[in-house]
Amino acid sequence: xxxxxxxxxxxxxxxxxxxxxxxxxxxxxxxxxxxxxxxxxxxxxxxxxxxxxxxxxxxxxxxxxxxxxxxxxxxxxxxxxxxxxxxxxxxxxxxxxxxxxxxxxxxxxxxxxxxxxxxxxxxxxxxxxxxxxxxxxxxxxxxxxxxxxxxxxxxxxxxxxxxxxxxxxxxxxxxxxxxxxxxxxxxxxxxxxxxxxxxxxxxxxxxxxxxxxxxxxxxxxxxxxxxxxxxxxxxxxxxxxxxxxxxxxxxxxxxxxxxxxxxxxxxxxxxxxxxxxxxxxxxxxxxxxxxxxxxxxxxxxxxxxxxxxxxxxxxxxxxxxxxxxxxxxxxxxxxxxxxxxxxx
Amino acid sequence: xxxxxxxxxxxxxxxxxxxxxxxxxxxxxxxxxxxxxxxxxxxxxxxxxxxxxxxxxxxxxxxxxxxxxxxxxxxxxxxxxxxxxxxxxxxxxxxxxxxxxxxxxxxxxxxxxxxxxxxxxxxxxxxxxxxxxxxxxxxxxxxxxxxxxxxxxxxxxxxxxxxxxxxxxxxxxxxxxxxxxxxxxxxxxxxxxxxxxxxxxxxxxxxxxxxxxxxxxxxxxxxxxxxxxxxxxxxxxxxxxxxxxxxxxxxxxxxxxxxxxxxxxxxxxxxxxxxxxxxxxxxxxxxxxxxxxxxxxxxxxxxxxxxxxxxxxxxxxxxxxxxxxxxxxxxxxxxxxxxxxxxxxxxxxxxxxxxxxxxxxxxxxxxxxxxxxxxxxxxxxxxxxxxxxxxxxxxxxxxxxxxxxxxxxxxxxxxxxxxxxxxxxxxxxxxxxxxxxxxxxxxxxxxxxxxxxxxxx
Numbered sequence: 001x002x003x004x005x006x007x008x009x010x011x012x013x014x015x016x017x018x019x020x021x022x023x024x025x026x027x028x029x030x031x032x033x034x035x036x037x038x039x040x041x042x043x044x045x046x047x048x049x050x051x052x053x054x055x056x057x058x059x060x061x062x063x064x065x066x067x068x069x070x071x072x073x074x075x076x077x078x079x080x081x082x083x084x085x086x087x088x089x090x091x092x093x094x095x096x097x098x099x100x101x102x103x104x105x106x107x108x109x110x111x112x113x114x115x116x117x118x119x120x121x122x123x124x125x126x127x128x129x130x131x132x133x134x135x136x137x138x139x140x141x142x143x144x145x146x147x148x149x150x151x152x153x154x155x156x157x158x159x160x161x162x163x164x165x166x167x168x169x170x171x172x173x174x175x176x177x178x179x180x181x182x183x184x185x186x187x188x189x190x191x192x193x194x195x196x197x198x199x200x201x202x203x204x205x206x207x208x209x210x211x212x213x214x215x216x217x218x219x220x221x222x223x224x225x226x227x228x229x230x231x232x233x234x235x236x237x238x239x240x241x242x243x244x245x246x247x248x249x250x251x252x253x254x255x256x257x258x259x260x261x262x263x264x265x266x267x268x269x270x271x272x273x274x275x276x277x278x279x280x281x282x283x284x285x286x287x288x289x290x291x292x293x294x295x296x297x298x299x300x301x302x303x304x305x306x307x308x309x310x311x312x313x314x315x316x317x318x319x320x321x322x323x324x325x326x327x328x329x330x331x332x333x334x335x336x337x338x339x340x341x342x343x344x
Numbered sequence: 345x346x347x348x349x350x351x352x353x354x355x356x357x358x359x360x361x362x363x364x365x366x367x368x369x370x371x372x373x374x375x376x377x378x379x380x381x382x383x384x385x386x387x388x389x390x391x392x393x394x395x396x397x398x399x400x401x402x403x404x405x406x407x408x409x410x411x412x413x414x415x416x417x418x419x420x421x422x423x424x425x426x427x428x429x430x431x432x433x434x435x436x437x438x439x440x441x442x443x444x445x446x447x448x449x450x451x452x453x454x455x456x457x458x459x460x461x462x463x464x465x466x467x468x469x470x471x472x473x474x475x476x477x478x479x480x481x482x483x484x485x486x487x488x489x490x491x492x493x494x495x496x497x498x499x500x501x502x503x504x505x506x507x508x509x510x511x512x513x514x515x516x517x518x519x520x521x522x523x524x525x526x527x528x529x530x531x532x533x534x535x536x537x538x539x540x541x542x543x544x545x546x547x548x549x550x551x552x553x554x555x556x557x558x559x560x561x562x563x564x565x566x567x568x569x570x571x572x573x574x575x576x577x578x579x580x581x582x583x584x585x586x587x588x589x590x591x592x593x594x595x596x597x598x599x600x601x602x603x604x605x606x607x608x609x610x611x612x613x614x615x616x617x618x619x620x621x622x623x624x625x626x627x628x629x630x631x632x633x634x635x636x637x638x639x640x641x642x643x644x645x646x647x648x649x650x651x652x653x654x655x656x657x658x659x660x661x662x663x664x665x666x667x668x669x670x671x672x673x674x675x676x677x678x679x680x681x682x683x684x685x686x687x688x689x690x691x692x693x694x695x696x697x698x699x700x701x702x703x704x705x706x707x708x709x710x711x712x713x714x715x716x717x718x719x720x721x722x723x724x725x726x727x728x729x730x731x732x733x734x735x736x737x738x739x740x741x742x743x744x745x746x747x748x749x750x751x752x753x754x755x756x757x758x759x760x761x762x763x764x765x766x767x768x769x770x771x772x773x774x775x776x777x778x779x780x781x782x783x784x785x786x787x788x789x790x791x792x793x794x795x796x797x798x799x800x801x
Contacts, residue, residue: 048455048459049455049459052410052451052452052454052455053448053451053452055451056443056447056448056451059414059417059443059447060440060443060444060447060448062417062418062421062443063417063436063439063440063441063442063443063444064440066420066421066428066432066435066436066439066440067432067433067436067437067439067440068436069432070428070429070430070431070432070433070436070507071429071432073420073421073425073428073429073432073436074421074425074426074428074429074432074742075425075429076421077418077420077421077422077425078421078422078423078425078742078744078745079744081422081742081745081749081753082749082752082753084418084421084422085422085753085756088414088415088418089756089760091411091414092411092412092414092415092760092764095407095410095411096407096408096411096764096767099403099404099407100404100407100767100771103400103403103404103771103774103775104771104774146425146743146744147744148744148745148746304432304433304436304507304509305433305503305507305508305509305510306509307433307509307510307511308433308434308436308437308509308510309433311437311510311513312436312437312440314513315437315441315444315445315513316440316444319441319444319445320444322444322445322448322449323444323448326448326449326452326453327452329452330452330455333456333460333463
């Protein structure tokens with residue numbers, strides 16, 4: 001039961017990265033692909049319909065963490081206190097950027113929210129990557145099962161490390177590159193005109209750096225986290241997850257070259273899913289590994305009482321069927337290509 | 345209560361009070377927009393213009409509610425980790441259900457309500473307004489349900505390791521506390537939205553602008569506002585008060601300013617509690633009324649605050665007393681204003697009665713105060729418990745998050761929310777100042793024209 005919820009939880013988070021990654025990636029590129037007000041309106045319009053449901057994956061994933069692994073929620077959110085508060089500010093900045101920008105037709109008003117949206121999206125990607133890096137590297141849990149990380153110490157990976165060290169910064173940069181690539185493929189598939197051409201150029205240009213930095217991050221992860229090596233040694237077949245991520249990434253490149261823009265974007269989403277499943281698999285059975293492996297928090301230890309997990313399954317399954325329906329409806333109603341045109 | 349616990353409480357209280365400005369507008373407004381869209385579907389074009397106008401306000405307010413709401417959910421983990429670790433298996437259920445059943449629904453269909461009228465057609469647009477209304481009210485239920493479990497825990501058991509396990513999902517979801525509290529809270533949101541509708545309508549009428557839509561907003565605001573204001577007192581307010589008396593007699597005594605046990609207790613209308621001496625300065629009381637309202641007998645006994653052990657009493661009695669009396673006092677004033685408005689609407693004078701329009705325009709901020717004061721009554725009165733009679737607030741906060749970090753984030757949120765208040769106010773004044781878009785059928789918006797087309801709907 002705990003294992004099932006472990007995968008549900010990671011699945012929800014991965015869905016946030018794949019769906020929410022669209023509008024985060026678009027936000028990172030917002031000031032680059034759109035050089036004037038009309039073009040920036042165009043990029044916002046391409047995500048306006050979907051960004052809210054996308055972001056709900058984060059809230060719903062947080063809800064699943066609360067109901068299934070309350071100890072994980074309590075330990076990690078309070079331990080990452082300052083980073084979480086930063087993330088909240090960034091979520092406020094980009095949400096208001098998207099929603100308020102179009103409310104007043106004034107160039108200064110729009111410039112302000114354009115920059116707010118872009119900067120907070122970029123920093124949010126860094127934070128999400130750094131968060132993943134912390135989970136992979138392990139946190140300084142003590143004997144009583146709590147920890148508190150400052151934002152940074154001396155950037156070395158040690159026992160009393162901060163939220164940002166060289167490894168988590170590396171994963172943070174990886175996240176920025178990966179989501180920018182993801183967002184560029186989205187814009188390439190769902191916009192037309194100059195914005196689409198620029199996005200296509202960026203997606204092509206980012207591909208090689210993305211491959212390099214992914215390899216760096218994956219190598220560093222397996223060096224820093226012994227559990228990954230142990231899991232791979234115990235289940236060699238699991239190598240299909242990183243291989244799957246790699247082949248989906250290659251597929252996105254090939255598909256884009258053949259002009260199949262939508263499929264290229266979907267392949268990028270698949271590679272993100274596979275990469276996150278690979279990370280989750282490497283860390284299992286830990287939901288929060290510790291720098292001292294003996295103190296790590298496992299799924300079983302972090303899980304809610306069995307009755308709670310059982311009862312939650314009764315509503316979660318029909319709930320997700322409804323969610324799938326909403327997503328199908330919202331995405332099927334997307335205009336095929338957003339052009340530089342008048343307001344909504 | 346130690347200082348750290350108080351600081352964590354203040355952070356939550358501040359951020360949730362600011363947050364609740366927005367959902368009370370959106371939940372109430374979602375109902376009004378649904379009503380207006382239903383009129384529009386029967387051919388009332390003025391109502392349709394009102395829908396287009398109010399969806400702009402709904403969109404901005406909704407965005408504010410979303411971005412200020414996410415910090416609330418995260419604070420359970422960041423600032424209340426010991427509470428979350430113990431009770432997550434129960435309150436995590438309702439919070440996760442809110443995300444799954446309500447947020448996805450609202451997030452998916454709000455866009456279509458705001459921008460999808462042309463694409464979906466009139467019936468589709470009406471359906472979107474229904475789904476947004478349903479989703480936002482469902483969201484409200486899950487939140488109230490979470491709070492109700494903390495006020496009146498049901499369907500749980502405490503395991504040997506002190507964690508709390510849920511034993512019955514249906515008991516959690518049909519907690520009688522939740523049903524009563526929900527009815528009162530939702531009526532409160534409708535009061536806020538209908539006062540807002542009446543305010544904007546009055547403002548435009550006083551300036552003789554956008555007359556047709558303004559009359560529609562004003563009349564709807566007054567009719568719905570009257571019903572909601574009345575329902576806030578009877579039956580919902582009465583039920584909540586009786587429920588508090590039955591299950592939380594300490595809170596009841598403290599919020600009423602009832603210090604000493606009496607047969608035939610008086611109802612305090614005005615007065616300032618002196619908690620040190622357990623007396624009330626400058627009291628204005630109605631003898632026997634408190635006993636009558638709780639027991640339907642003028643002489644029955646009501647236990648006073650002094651007769652409860654000190655470690656069971658709320659720590660902030662004076663703010664609790666004032667928040668309750670401000671809520672109840674404002675609620676009475678709302679009934680008076682809306683009765684007067686309704687009387688004048690019925691007599692056909694409302695649209696020209698400038699003093700009445702001024703009152704309705706200036707009254708709009710007060711429902712926000714009443715709603716916040718109501719929540720403060722519920723939450724201050726719950727102290728010293730975070731889960732009533734199960735877990736103390738002092739045992740719930742994150743002990744390893746230092747007070748310096750809590751101060752840091754609280755000051756940050758105060759600054760950010762001050763900025764957001766300006767932004768919101770600025771955008772609102774622009775939308776309200778611009779008013780609804782002109783009538784597409786080229787009818788001029790004048791009184792004369794309205795008389796001529798008045799029969800249309």
